[in-house]
Amino acid sequence: MARIFAFIAHKGGAPDDTAAELIAAAKKIDAAASPTAIVLGWGAELDAVCATLRASYTEVWKIAHETFAYPNAELIRKALVKVLPAGAIVLVPHEHFGIDLAPGLSIKLNAAFVSDVVAIEGVEGSDLKVVRQEFGGQVSAHVRCDLSSGAVVTIRPGAFKPLESAAVNGNVVDKSAEIGVLAAGRRYLETVIAEAGDVDITKFNVLVSIGRGIQEKDNVAIAQELADALGAAVSCSRPVVDAKWLEKSRQVGSSGKTVKPKVYLACGISGSFQHLAGIKGSPFLIAINKNAKAPIFQVADVGIVDDILEFLPELTNKVRELRRVA
Amino acid sequence: MEILVCARRVPDTSENEIELNSAGNDIERDELVYSINEPDNYAVEEALQITAKVGGQVTVVTVGGEDDEEILRREMAMGANQGVLISDDAFQGSDGKGIATILKAFVQKGKYDLILTGVQADDGGAQVGGMLAAMLDYPFAALVNSIEVLDGKKLKVGREIAGGNREMNEIDLPCVLSIQTGINEPRYVGMRGIRAVASVPIPTHGASDLGVDPGAVGKAAARVKRVDYFVPALGKGAEMLRGSREENVDKVLELVAAKGGLK
Numbered sequence: 001m002a003r004i005f006a007f008i009a010h011k012g013g014a015p016d017d018t019a020a021e022l023i024a025a026a027k028k029i030d031a032a033a034s035p036t037a038i039v040l041g042w043g044a045e046l047d048a049v050c051a052t053l054r055a056s057y058t059e060v061w062k063i064a065h066e067t068f069a070y071p072n073a074e075l076i077r078k079a080l081v082k083v084l085p086a087g088a089i090v091l092v093p094h095e096h097f098g099i100d101l102a103p104g105l106s107i108k109l110n111a112a113f114v115s116d117v118v119a120i121e122g123v124e125g126s127d128l129k130v131v132r133q134e135f136g137g138q139v140s141a142h143v144r145c146d147l148s149s150g151a152v153v154t155i156r157p158g159a160f161k162p163l164e165s166a167a168v169n170g171n172v173v174d175k176s177a178e179i180g181v182l183a184a185g186r187r188y189l190e191t192v193i194a195e196a197g198d199v200d201i202t203k204f205n206v207l208v209s210i211g212r213g214i215q216e217k218d219n220v221a222i223a224q225e226l227a228d229a230l231g232a233a234v235s236c237s238r239p240v241v242d243a244k245w246l247e248k249s250r251q252v253g254s255s256g257k258t259v260k261p262k263v264y265l266a267c268g269i270s271g272s273f274q275h276l277a278g279i280k281g282s283p284f285l286i287a288i289n290k291n292a293k294a295p296i297f298q299v300a301d302v303g304i305v306d307d308i309l310e311f312l313p314e315l316t317n318k319v320r321e322l323r324r325v326a
Numbered sequence: 327m328e329i330l331v332c333a334r335r336v337p338d339t340s341e342n343e344i345e346l347n348s349a350g351n352d353i354e355r356d357e358l359v360y361s362i363n364e365p366d367n368y369a370v371e372e373a374l375q376i377t378a379k380v381g382g383q384v385t386v387v388t389v390g391g392e393d394d395e396e397i398l399r400r401e402m403a404m405g406a407n408q409g410v411l412i413s414d415d416a417f418q419g420s421d422g423k424g425i426a427t428i429l430k431a432f433v434q435k436g437k438y439d440l441i442l443t444g445v446q447a448d449d450g451g452a453q454v455g456g457m458l459a460a461m462l463d464y465p466f467a468a469l470v471n472s473i474e475v476l477d478g479k480k481l482k483v484g485r486e487i488a489g490g491n492r493e494m495n496e497i498d499l500p501c502v503l504s505i506q507t508g509i510n511e512p513r514y515v516g517m518r519g520i521r522a523v524a525s526v527p528i529p530t531h532g533a534s535d536l537g538v539d540p541g542a543v544g545k546a547a548a549r550v551k552r553v554d555y556f557v558p559a560l561g562k563g564a565e566m567l568r569g570s571r572e573e574n575v576d577k578v579l580e581l582v583a584a585k586g587g588l589k
Contacts, residue, residue, distance in 0.1 A: 096468070096488060100466070102456070103455070104456040104460035104466060106453075107457050108460055113550065134449040135448045138345075142554050142556065143550060145549065146549040186495050187495060191487070230582070238507070238508070243511075255490060262585055263586070265578075286578055297564045298563050299564075305566070306571060318576065322588075
């Protein structure tokens with residue numbers, strides 16, 4: 001079995017949660033595998049990440065370079081190509097950096113590439129058998145990936161449960177001298193922090209969250225009326241922001257806000273994993289969607305197949321009635 | 327600026343419920359509504375906005391078959407100067423690398439300053455743009471949600487990162503960018519616009535036109551293969567309320583109150 005490497009995302013001197021998840025993924029490829037962590041960074045932060053990783057990885061490859069203080073996918077790719085052995089299996093978290101890095105890395109390693117893997121069903125012959133989701137999670141696919149000249153596999157964050165295992169006392173191997181001189185056609189300038197917006201959706205116990213099913217901008221008022229009656233806020237999924245019907249600050253998901261309400265009303269939201277990734281704290285999730293096959297019904301507590309444009313106004317009226325009686 | 331947009335025609339998930347076929351080995355493709363992959367449409371709009379500011383032409387290319395011409399015409403109706411179909415039996419069953427190999431050959435026959443792709447297709451792997459860039463040794467940025475032309479040699483691009491934040495980069499031309507939805511507001515395309523380009527010839531290139539080795543692409547060369555589709559049994563799923571609308575409204579209200587949501 002080829003050697004397995006785990007690309008470690010990290011921030012502020014701490015490894016990302018995916019660092020532990022990649023060990024679990026590696027064990028699904030080969031139960032006996034002891035993956036090697038590969039971590040690129042700079043200075044005290046890099047040292048702190050490596051020190052933490054030693055508790056869970058038996059070997060940690062450390063690659064220090066001034067330019068890695070902020071990760072640049074092109075430079076990191078060039079460094080990885082210098083240090084990785086031929087035929088390696090490289091696991092990378094499928095998030096904004098992994099998406100930037102991994103496809104090009106596979107080309108330069110002449111390795112197979114399979115992305116956004118949610119389950120691994122082992123190896124048969126030279127093929128790695130994985131599961132991916134397609135069409136926004138409406139269907140899954142069994143996919144085979146030929147490992148004979150190595151593979152770059154991106155792993156969906158949260159899909160693999162970290163294993164409970166005894167602390168190891170791993171070795172840190174400094175590979176910094178092997179990367180040579182690096183140059184890139186892309187240079188990091190700055191990070192622009194998201195605007196706060198008019199309403200802080202992270203502060204509400206109840207969210208009336210709308211998706212593509214709201215259909216047009218004027219219909220947002222239907223959700224707002226319900227939210228007003230409930231004392232809730234209106235949040236949304238990505239298509240609503242893309243269509244400019246609501247501000248980015250209202251978006252729940254991996255590229256938006258992370259919320260922890262008590263009750264989450266998912267209205268006309270299909271339930272992509274990017275959206276679900278922004279809902280934490282196990283709120284009571286009520287889903288209303290016209291499409292009975294919408295993936296949101298797989299994760300909701302209660303589901304109703306109905307048109308939100310008709311359902312929500314009736315709910316609003318009922319809430320108002322109740323308020324009047326009370 | 328000469329801009330190439332790589333686009334795909336895909337089943338439209340906003341118009342279809344995607345289900346398994348009766349054999350269970352593929353999705354049910356009869357009566358599916360297809361459209362241009364949504365991020366690709368944003369990429370074309372972005373290209374049109376750039377050329378409107380700095381001049382140049384927009385070419386839209388797709389790898390596929392005759393049916394895929396419809397998205398090329400749609401994008402020409404939006405304003406793209408040219409649509410190109412890349413089609414060959416040898417290309418069928420290509421994996422992401424195969425598609426990138428084919429596109430690389432096409433890119434090298436022309437002279438493009440900027441190549442855009444959509445960030446991902448609903449049945450895709452967010453891979454072709456990054457692969458194409460690596461094959462061409464061009465700089466690349468994924469998840470791009472803003473572009474500013476700095477001069478003839480470089481762009482300032484924003485990338486969507488976690489939490490709604492944006493990472494700003496300077497990138498040298500020529501380069502490849504994968505475009506995220508929401509970067510702009512794609513213009514409306516009416517039937518009249520589509521009719522106006524209905525008879526514009528669409529050049530088609532095959533493997534020999536592009537000098538692509540048929541053995542390097544297609545099913546035989548694919549190292550990544552989809553075996554089948556399935557619908558996984560996930561958890562217990564939601565308790566479905568199957569009452570009348572009024573009953574469901576009452577039940578939802580009761581549940582919201584019980585969970586502490588009516589204060």
